[in-house]
Amino acid sequence: MSGKYGRKLKTIAFDADDTLWQNESFFRLTQDRFAELLKDYAEADHLEDRLLAAERRNIGHYGFGVKGFTLSMIETAIEVTEERVPARVIRELIEAGQDMLAHPIHLLDGVQDVLKAIAPDYNLMLITKGDLLDQERKLAQSGLGDFFDAAEIVSDKNTQTYGDIFQRHGCDPAETVMIGNSVKSDVIPPIEAGAWGIWIPYGVTWALEEAESPTHHPCYLELHCMTELPQALRTIQAKQ
Structure with a gap:
């Protein structure tokens, strides 16, 4: 994106389950x-x-x-x-x-098109938690692997987790956006680590992932669906 607004967004990170494909x-x-x-x-x-x-x-x-x-x-x-x-x-x-x-992967609407559209302009990263073998299987079967410059499969997602990942990959949190369906895991911790957090609700949320949205935080956005993401990134860039 244009750098005329100041710092340029560089890294866009995605959750996997119920953000890229069905799970819950x-x-x-x-x-x-x-x-x-x-x-x-x-x-x-x-x-x-x-x-x-x-x-x-x-x-x-x-x-x-x-x-x-x-x-x-x-x-x-x-x-x-x-x-x-x-x-x-x-x-x-x-x-x-x-x-x-063994269940086949079902991508959510618009995911592949959005990744294809934004991949030329950003470094894309996958940050997901869960069983290593299962998450690797799902990523391989999804056909989305080539879009991502890096993939991190972690045991849990908290502020320290994101901070470590950003540091390991040389990401400036202020130039990073995390997108996911869980406010608890995909939005609040990256915001606390200094990044932007975008919540895209899936509709079915595991009880242990429920949390109150940080609606008044300047680095928080909520979208209805993945297809709104390119415009949201332009909105964030305008605020940089």
Whole structure:
């Protein structure tokens, strides 16, 4: 972009799950299957609360992703059945997790066109959290890998994480924008690290990713969809 406004934006970083491709909806479908398998032992709402509590406990052990989710489902099944869960149910939960790990990638509307449009003007970076093998698989299957100059798969996203990534890649935070669907992981921490944060809601948000938007922060923007991003970058550039 033109440098007449001062400092030029150089790096545009993207979250992956539910920003570039669908993810949370598959977790919800699997959770529905989980509720059906255990309907004789617990009401769906109670089961959802127990599963969420298990996921919260287990993040420190398993991290984010399908594998931790599957283990949390198994743990919850054992708890709510008082260790009487049938082996058949355990097998089906394992198979559900395997199905999620093998699920084809569905890009969100406009993603490929937007990346193609902005790639000539910026360094593009992927910053995503989750299981290393699964995230590498999804990136490879997405067909988007060639757009990115760098990819970072991390165990968690916080201010220190972003600061370390920016430093490692020689990114000036003031010249960097992070885009994602999670206010908690993709917006607040990069803003705290000195970058811009753009929130593009997906519509379905995991409870552990919910947070209040920093609506009054000068480095925050909210978009309705990915196709609005090129204009948003021009808006940010005008403020530099």
